Amino acid sequence: MERDTEVELARELIAGKPQAFDRFVEHFRAKIFQYSWLMCGQREDAEEVAQETLLKVFENFEDLREPGRVRPWVFRIAKNACLMKRRKSVFAPARELSLDDFLPAMDHAGGHAKLEIADWSRLPDRQILQSELKQALDRAIGALPENYRSVILLRDVEELSTIEAAQILDLTEDVVKTRLHRARLAVRQTLDEYLRTPHAGAGP
Numbered sequence: 001m002e003r004d005t006e007v008e009l010a011r012e013l014i015a016g017k018p019q020a021f022d023r024f025v026e027h028f029r030a031k032i033f034q035y036s037w038l039m040c041g042q043r044e045d046a047e048e049v050a051q052e053t054l055l056k057v058f059e060n061f062e063d064l065r066e067p068g069r070v071r072p073w074v075f076r077i078a079k080n081a082c083l084m085k086r087r088k089s090v091f092a093p094a095r096e097l098s099l100d101d102f103l104p105a106m107d108h109a110g111g112h113a114k115l116e117i118a119d120w121s122r123l124p125d126r127q128i129l130q131s132e133l134k135q136a137l138d139r140a141i142g143a144l145p146e147n148y149r150s151v152i153l154l155r156d157v158e159e160l161s162t163i164e165a166a167q168i169l170d171l172t173e174d175v176v177k178t179r180l181h182r183a184r185l186a187v188r189q190t191l192d193e194y195l196r197t198p199h200a201g202a203g204p
Contacts, residue, residue: 006027014061028054028074029050032053032078033046033047056081071158075158079150133194137187140186148182152184156184162177
């Protein structure tokens with residue numbers, strides 16, 4: 001239903017309908033900001049990226065030939081804006097960490113990685129939606145190296161398809177699938193550690 005709403009908003013904008021601009025901004029602003037914040041790592045950068053993205057969207061809206069592809073089109077613009085901001089930002093890290101820093105260490109005895117994950121996927125909905133756990137999830141995603149973070153944000157947070165994510169990131173579908181698998185594993189490990197602490201799942 002959300003994608004249908006976005007397509008309808010895009011069609012209204014193309015048709016020049018009154019108030020379509022405001023409705024489009026209201027719908028996409030929070031999404032772009034969340035994506036930009038987790039990609040850029042700083043609120044100040046994310047605010048600038050979100051503003052720049054929306055500006056570029058409306059400056060180039062005539063380039064959107066297929067209203068049905070409005071979400072991937074918007075996030076491709078957001079991705080490019082994030083890359084430009086990170087290159088110039090004072091908050092940009094000196095180097096990107098390897099994803100191996102977030103994955104389990106090898107079992108030297110058997111030579112295989114062993115990872116025991118708490119069954120957090122079956123927690124009650126009310127617990128999953130707790131703000132503290134949501135913040136832990138955001139931190140886990142934000143800690144990933146950029147090339148893995150970008151994939152999991154587009155696929156799992158923005159719910160774009162593998163094909164759409166691949167087109168936005170200029171990657172093959174196989175690379176997107178591989179990075180998504182490894183990113184999910186790293187995030188699950190981080191959340192597992194969070195859920196095994198005494199405060200995990202505690203009520204207010």
